[in-house]
Amino acid sequence: MDLSKIITVAGRSGLYRILAQGRQALIVESLADGKRLPVHSSVRVSSLEEISMFTTGDDVPLTEVLGKLFEQEGGKLGFDLRKADDEALYAKLGEVLPDHDRERIYASDLRKLFGWYELLVKSGVLAEAAENEAEQAKEEDSKEEKKPAKKAAAKKPDGEKATKAKSAAKSAGKGAPKPGGASKAKTTTVRKGSQRGG
Numbered sequence: 001m002d003l004s005k006i007i008t009v010a011g012r013s014g015l016y017r018i019l020a021q022g023r024q025a026l027i028v029e030s031l032a033d034g035k036r037l038p039v040h041s042s043v044r045v046s047s048l049e050e051i052s053m054f055t056t057g058d059d060v061p062l063t064e065v066l067g068k069l070f071e072q073e074g075g076k077l078g079f080d081l082r083k084a085d086d087e088a089l090y091a092k093l094g095e096v097l098p099d100h101d102r103e104r105i106y107a108s109d110l111r112k113l114f115g116w117y118e119l120l121v122k123s124g125v126l127a128e129a130a131e132n133e134a135e136q137a138k139e140e141d142s143k144e145e146k147k148p149a150k151k152a153a154a155k156k157p158d159g160e161k162a163t164k165a166k167s168a169a170k171s172a173g174k175g176a177p178k179p180g181g182a183s184k185a186k187t188t189t190v191r192k193g194s195q196r197g198g
Contacts, residue, residue, distance in 0.1 A: 068096040
């Protein structure tokens with residue numbers, strides 16, 4: 001799921017979509033209220049693509065977690081984030097990321113995660129990203145289906161080459177001397193050698 005243009009801005013809450021990039025600033029739009037503002041190059045920003053979540057194994061990209069949440073919840077959250085207790089947050093995360101590392105993921109991180117999820121759903125960003133991903137998957141499938149047809153077409157010239165090679169061998173065989181003629185030539189050579197020796 002491509003969320004590379006969705007960023008967090010240091011010192012500001014919420015998420016922002018990059019609209020344009022200038023020499024000294026980014027022009028961004030808030031997903032919460034649609035307001036546009038410049039973000040100077042000295043301000044630290046992070047793309048959602050760069051953030052990952054701790055697990056007991058390898059870290060998992062945040063975009064993957066958000067994608068699974070969207071797929072499972074169908075664009076909803078299933079509980080009120082403001083009223084949910086910490087255990088409910090960890091339980092919901094466990095549904096999409098069973099091997100999460102609870103010791104390193106704090107409840108405050110989960111509130112931020114689910115808050116971002118709600119923003120991404122309300123703004124239509126997750127639905128758009130899911131559609132783009134589905135279209136890419138269809139294109140890849142269609143390419144895979146076309147590959148065998150190309151292979152079959154590629155085999156035909158090989159068969160033609162083999163047929164041409166056989167016909168060439170037959171035509172070469174017509175002009176070649178017969179086995180009997182070859183033995184006569186050898187006999188002649190032996191005779192010449194015997195005459196020189198005598």
